Amino acid sequence: MIAILAKDLRTELRTLQSLPAMALFAVTTFVIFRFGLDRTALSGSLAAGVLWVTLLFAAILGINRLFVAEREEGGFDAIRLAPIDRTAVFAAKATALLVYLLALELVAVPVFAIFFLDSAAALPPLALALLLADIGLAATGTLISSMAVNSRARDLLTPLVLLPLAVPLSIAATGAIEPLLGVGGPAYDRFGTWLAVLGLYDLIFLLVGYAVFDFLLED
Amino acid sequence: MYGKGLKPLSIATVAALALSLSLVFFYAPLDADQGFVQKIFYLHVPLAIVALLGFVAGGVFAIAHLRSGDSKWDAYSYVSIHMSVIFGVAVLITGAIWAKASWGHWWVWDEPTLVSFLIVFLMYATYYPFRYAIEDRDRQARYASVFAITAGAFVPLNFMAVRMAESLVHPRTFATAEGGLPAEMMLTFLVSLGATGLLWTTLVKFELTAKSASGQLKRLRRALDAPPSGGSSRVAPEVS
Amino acid sequence: MTKAIELRGLRREYGERVALAGVDLSLRRGESLVVLGPNGAGKTTLLRILATLLRPGAGEVRVLGARLPGEAWKARGRIGFLGHEPLLYRDLSGRENLRFHARLHGLSGEAAEARIEALLIAVGMERRAGQRVAELSAGMRQRIAVCRCVLHEPELLLLDEPDSNLDAEGRELARALIGPGSGRTRVLVTHDPERALPDADQVLEL
Numbered sequence: 001m002i003a004i005l006a007k008d009l010r011t012e013l014r015t016l017q018s019l020p021a022m023a024l025f026a027v028t029t030f031v032i033f034r035f036g037l038d039r040t041a042l043s044g045s046l047a048a049g050v051l052w053v054t055l056l057f058a059a060i061l062g063i064n065r066l067f068v069a070e071r072e073e074g075g076f077d078a079i080r081l082a083p084i085d086r087t088a089v090f091a092a093k094a095t096a097l098l099v100y101l102l103a104l105e106l107v108a109v110p111v112f113a114i115f116f117l118d119s120a121a122a123l124p125p126l127a128l129a130l131l132l133a134d135i136g137l138a139a140t141g142t143l144i145s146s147m148a149v150n151s152r153a154r155d156l157l158t159p160l161v162l163l164p165l166a167v168p169l170s171i172a173a174t175g176a177i178e179p180l181l182g183v184g185g186p187a188y189d190r191f192g193t194w195l196a197v198l199g200l201y202d203l204i205f206l207l208v209g210y211a212v213f214d215f216l217l218e219d
Numbered sequence: 220m221y222g223k224g225l226k227p228l229s230i231a232t233v234a235a236l237a238l239s240l241s242l243v244f245f246y247a248p249l250d251a252d253q254g255f256v257q258k259i260f261y262l263h264v265p266l267a268i269v270a271l272l273g274f275v276a277g278g279v280f281a282i283a284h285l286r287s288g289d290s291k292w293d294a295y296s297y298v299s300i301h302m303s304v305i306f307g308v309a310v311l312i313t314g315a316i317w318a319k320a321s322w323g324h325w326w327v328w329d330e331p332t333l334v335s336f337l338i339v340f341l342m343y344a345t346y347y348p349f350r351y352a353i354e355d356r357d358r359q360a361r362y363a364s365v366f367a368i369t370a371g372a373f374v375p376l377n378f379m380a381v382r383m384a385e386s387l388v389h390p391r392t393f394a395t396a397e398g399g400l401p402a403e404m405m406l407t408f409l410v411s412l413g414a415t416g417l418l419w420t421t422l423v424k425f426e427l428t429a430k431s432a433s434g435q436l437k438r439l440r441r442a443l444d445a446p447p448s449g450g451s452s453r454v455a456p457e458v459s
Numbered sequence: 460m461t462k463a464i465e466l467r468g469l470r471r472e473y474g475e476r477v478a479l480a481g482v483d484l485s486l487r488r489g490e491s492l493v494v495l496g497p498n499g500a501g502k503t504t505l506l507r508i509l510a511t512l513l514r515p516g517a518g519e520v521r522v523l524g525a526r527l528p529g530e531a532w533k534a535r536g537r538i539g540f541l542g543h544e545p546l547l548y549r550d551l552s553g554r555e556n557l558r559f560h561a562r563l564h565g566l567s568g569e570a571a572e573a574r575i576e577a578l579l580i581a582v583g584m585e586r587r588a589g590q591r592v593a594e595l596s597a598g599m600r601q602r603i604a605v606c607r608c609v610l611h612e613p614e615l616l617l618l619d620e621p622d623s624n625l626d627a628e629g630r631e632l633a634r635a636l637i638g639p640g641s642g643r644t645r646v647l648v649t650h651d652p653e654r655a656l657p658d659a660d661q662v663l664e665l
Contacts, residue, residue, distance in 0.1 A: 003562035011550045069548060078546040078607075080512055082563035083536030143369065147362045151352035161349050161366070164342035165373055168380035175384060197380060208372050212365045215285050218514070355473075441475060 004079070004092035009099065011069065018062045019103055026058040026108040030115050042116040048178040051112055052170060055105065055130075056137070060159045062100045063141035066093060067149040080217055090142060090213040094206075098138040105130055122180040125191065129180070132198035133173040139205040140165050146216050172197040225424055232421045235414035242407040259320070261407055263313040265415035266306050267336060271374065273303030273419055274343060278371025281364035293360040296367050298426045300346055302419055307340040335381040342370050342377075461524040463488045463615055463644040464509065468518035471504055478504040481518070484663060488614070491645040493655045496665035502648045503543070505665070506617050509646060510540045523615055536564055539613035541621050541637070545592075545604035553579070553588035553595070553603045557610060564611035578606040582632045597624040605633045609641075616645045622654075 012018060033050045034040060042050060070076045079089055109130070113120055141162060148157040176194035179187040243261045277299040284292035314333050315325045328334060349366060353359040466484040470477070478501040486492050494502050507513040509522055511531040520526070525533035547556045554575065561571040579585040582602040592600060601624045608616065616637055622630050639645070639658040649655045656662070 003559055007548070007551070007555075007559050010555070011548060015550050069550075077512055077540070077542065077544070078560065079563065081510060081535060081538065081540055082560075083532065083565070084563060143365075147349075147353075147365065150355075150358065150362075151349075152354065153352050157349060157352050161345045164338055164345065165369070167338050168373070168377045171380040171384045193383070197383065201376060201380075204372050204376060205369075208369050212285070212368060215361055215365060218361070 001084075001088035001092045004089060005095050008069075008092070008096040012096075012100070018065045018100060022058045022062050022100070022104045023107040025061055026054050026104065027111050029054045029057070030108075030112060034115065040116070041118065042181070044182050045174070045178045047116060047181040048174040050116070051109075051181075052133075052174050052177065054112075055101075055108060056166060056170065058104055058108070059101055059137055059141065060162065062104070063097065063145045063162065064148075064155055064158050066097055066142065066145045071149045076217070086214045086217050087210050089217065090146075090209050093146070094138045094142040094209065097141055098134055101134040101138060102131070105134070117181065122186040125186060125188070126177060126180055129173060129176040129191075129195065129198070132195060132202060133169055136169045136198060136202040136205055137166065139202065139209050140169070143205070143209045143212075143216075146213070169198070169201050172201065225421070225428060228417070228421045228424060232414070232417040235410070235417050239407070239411040239414040242410050246403060246407060259313055259317045261411040263310060263317055264408070265412040266313065267310045267332075268412060269415045269419045270303040270306040270310055271336075271339070272416075273299050273306065273423075274339065274374060275371055277303065277367045281367035281371075284360065284364045285368075290360060293364060294427060294430065295423075296364060297350075298423050298430070300343055300367060302423050302426065304340065304343050304346070306419060307336070307343070310336060311340065331382045331384070332378070335378040338377055338381065339370075339374055342373060346370070461488075462486060462521070463490070463523060464492075464646070465521040466518065469505075469508070469515055469520055470518050471501070471508060471513070471516040479508075479516075479665070482663070482665070484661075486644065486646070486661060488644050489642065490660040491639050491647065491658055492661045492663060493652070493659040494646065494648045494663045494665065495652055500665040502665055503619055506540075506542070506619050506646065506648055509615075510538055510542075510617050511535055512540070534615075536611065537614045539608040539611070539616045539637075539643075541604060541608040541616070541618045543619055545600045546607065547592045547600060547603060549593035550591055552591055553584060553599075556592060556603065557588075557606055560607050560610055566611060574610065575606070578610065578636070579603075581636060582606055583628070598626055598629055601625050602629055602633065605636055609636050614643060616641070616643050618645065619648045620650060621647070622649070622651065 030050070033054070037046070037050070039046070070079070105127075109123065109126065113123065141158075144162045144165070145158055148154045148161070151157055172194045176191055176198070179189045179191065239261070243258055277296045280292045280296035280299060284290070284296060311333075314336075318327050318330075318333075319325050346363070346366060350359055350363045353362055462485055464484060464486040466482050469479055469482040469484075471479040482505065484492070494505065496502050504513065508515050508520065508527070511522070511527060511534055514528045520528075522534045523537055525531065527534070547553070548559070551559070557575045557578070558571065561567065561575065566574070576585065579588050582605055584599060584602050584606070587595060587599060588603070592603070595603075601621075605621065608618075618637060621633060621637060625633060635641070637643075637645070647655055647659075
C-alpha cells in the first residue's frame with residue numbers, strides 16, 4: 001500500500017498537475033464569490049457556505065484526476081497482476097486524495113481568512129472539522145472515481161454522482177463550521193454533535209469502500 | 220417464467236387500490252385543519268415509504284448480485300431502483316401539491332423529510348447516466364451494484380443529517396403517521412400503504428417480465444442469425 | 460508435477476461476440492507455446508485470461524495449479540505478463556518504475572536494487588534508466604518492460620508480441636531473459652511465426 005501511495009505522491013510532486021490547479025481554482029472562486037455576493041467580509045453561515053462549497057468543487061478537480069494515470073497507461077493491469085490485497089489500493093488512493101485535500105486547505109483556508117475574516121481564532125477548530133470532512137470526501141471520492149474512470153464522459157460522471165453523496169457531509173461540515181465563523185468570535189453550538197456525524201459518515205464510507213473495492217478491480 | 224404470478228398479482232393490486240380509494244374518499248374523516256386536501260397524505264406518504272423500501276431492496280439485490288455473480292439479481296436491483304425513482308417523482312409532485320394547498324408554496328425547505336427525500340431521489344436519479352456510461356456489460360452490472368449498495372448506506376445517513384440541520388425549534392406542521400392518528404385514518408393509511416406496495420411489486424414484476432420476453436426474443440433472433448430489431452444504443456441489463 | 464497450464468473448453472464472450480470458443484490446452488512446465496492467428500482471433504483475450512486479468516467465461520482453467528477465477532490469487536505473483544502496454548508510468552524514471560513494481564511484488568531493499576540493476580544491464584538500459592519514461596523511445600520502453608516482466612522471477616511468462624518495437628540488438632538482449640533459454644514456461648503470441656516456431660514445443664492456432 002505504501003508503494004502505491006509513494007508512487008502517487010512522487011508523480012504529483014514531479015508533475016504538479018492537480019495541486020496547483022486545485023489551489024488556484026479555490027482562490028479564484030473566492031474572488032468570484034466576493035463579487036457575486038458583493039461582500040468583502042463574511043461571517044456565519046455565508047462564510048461557512050462559501051468556504052465549503054469552494055473546497056468541495058476544488059476537490060472534485062483532484063478526484064477526477066485520481067485514477068487517470070492508471071487508466072491511461074494501463075496501470076491498472078500492473079496493480080491487478082501483483083499479489084496484493086485489493087483493499088490496499090483503496091487505502092493508498094484514498095490516503096493520497098486525503099493528502100491532496102489537506103494540501104489544498106493549507107493554501108485555501110489561510111487565503112480565505114485573509115480575504116474574508118477578521119480574526120484567525122476560528123482556524124484551529126476549523127481545521128479539525130475540515131480534517132474529518134476530508135476523510136469522508138476522500139473515501140467517497142476514491143470510490144466514485146475508481147468507477148467513473150472506466151466509463152465514457154468520466155469528467156461529468158464523477159461530480160454528478162459524488163455531489164448527492166456529499167450532501168450529508170456538507171450539511172455536517174457547514175453545520176460545524178458556521179458557528180465557528182460567527183461575528184462575535186467562534187462559538188461551538190453542537191460542534192461535538194456535528195463532528196460525530198462527520199465521524200459516522202467517514203466510518204460508513206470507509207467500510208463500504210473497504211468492502212466493495214475488490215469487486216471494482218475485477219474484470 | 221417471470222410472468223407466472225402476474226395475473227393474480229395485478230388483480231390483487233387493482234382490488235387493493237379500489238378498496239383504498241374508497242376508504243380514502245368515503246371512510247376517512249376530514250382533517251380538522253387542512254380539510255379535503257389532507258387526503259393527499261394517503262397517496263404521498265405510502266408512495267414515499269414504498270419508494271424508500273424499494274431503494275433499500277435495490278441495495279439488497281445488489282449485495283446478492285455481487286456475492287453470487289448471478290445476473291438475475293442485477294436485473295432485480297435495476298428494476299427496483301427504476302420503479303422507485305418513478306415513484307419518487309410521484310412523491311415529489313404530490314408533496315408539492317400538498318405543500319401548495321397547505322401553505323401556498325410549491326416547495327418548502329422546512330420539512331426535513333421532504334428535503335431528505337429530494338436528495339435521495341437525486342442520488343438515485345444519477346444511477347442511469349452512471350450505468351449507461353459504462354460500456355462493458357459485466358462491469359456495468361458490477362459497478363451498478365456497488366452504486367446501489369453505496370446509495371443504500373447513504374439513505375439513513377442522509378435523513379439523519381438533514382433532520383439535524385433543521386432547527387429543533389421549528390414546529391412540525393404535518394401531522395404525520397407519528398402523531399396520534401384517529402383509528403379511521405390509521406386504517407385508511409395502512410390500506411393505502413398495502414395497496415401502494417402491491418402496486419410497486421406488480422409494476423416491478425411487469426417490467427421484469429417484459430425485459431425477460433425481449434431478452435428471449437433477442438436470443439432467438441441471434442440464434443436464427445436474423446438482424447436485430449432496432450436495438451437500443453444503451454446497454455440496459457438483459458434478463459435471461 | 461502439476462502442469463503449467465491446463466485448459467478445457469475455455470470460452471469467453473464479449474456481450475454477443477464470441478472471442479474464444481472452446482480452447483483446449485495442456486502445457487508442461489518449461490515448455491514454450493506459440494499462439495498464432497489473425498487479428499481479432501482472441502489471442503490477447505487468451506493471454507489476459509491466463510494472466511488472471513480477465514475472467515474466463517466458461518470451461519476449466521488451471522494456471523500453475525490454481526483454478527481460475529476462484530483461486531487466481533494463488534497464481535498471481537508467479538506470472539510475468541508482457542502485454543501491448545509497457546505498464547510503465549510516464550512521469551517516473553525507468554528505475555523508479557522498476558522499484559515500484561518490485562515493491563508491488565514484495566521485493567525491496569538491497570536485494571531488489573541489485574536485481575533491478577542486473578536486469579537493466581542485461582537489456583543495456585543502465586545509463587538511460589534515470590530518465591522519465593516519457594522521454595524514452597518505444598524500443599527503450601519495451602526493454603524496460605521486459606525487465607518489469609521478469610523482475611519477480613516468475614515461473615510462467617505470458618508474452619504478447621514481445622519483439623514489437625525492439626531493434627535487433629534489443630531482441631537479442633531480451634531473448635536471454637524471456638526467450639526459450641530462460642528456463643521458464645512461456646506462452647508467446649506473435650505475428651512472426653518464422654522466428655518463433657523453431658523454439659516452440661506446442662503451437663495453438665486460433
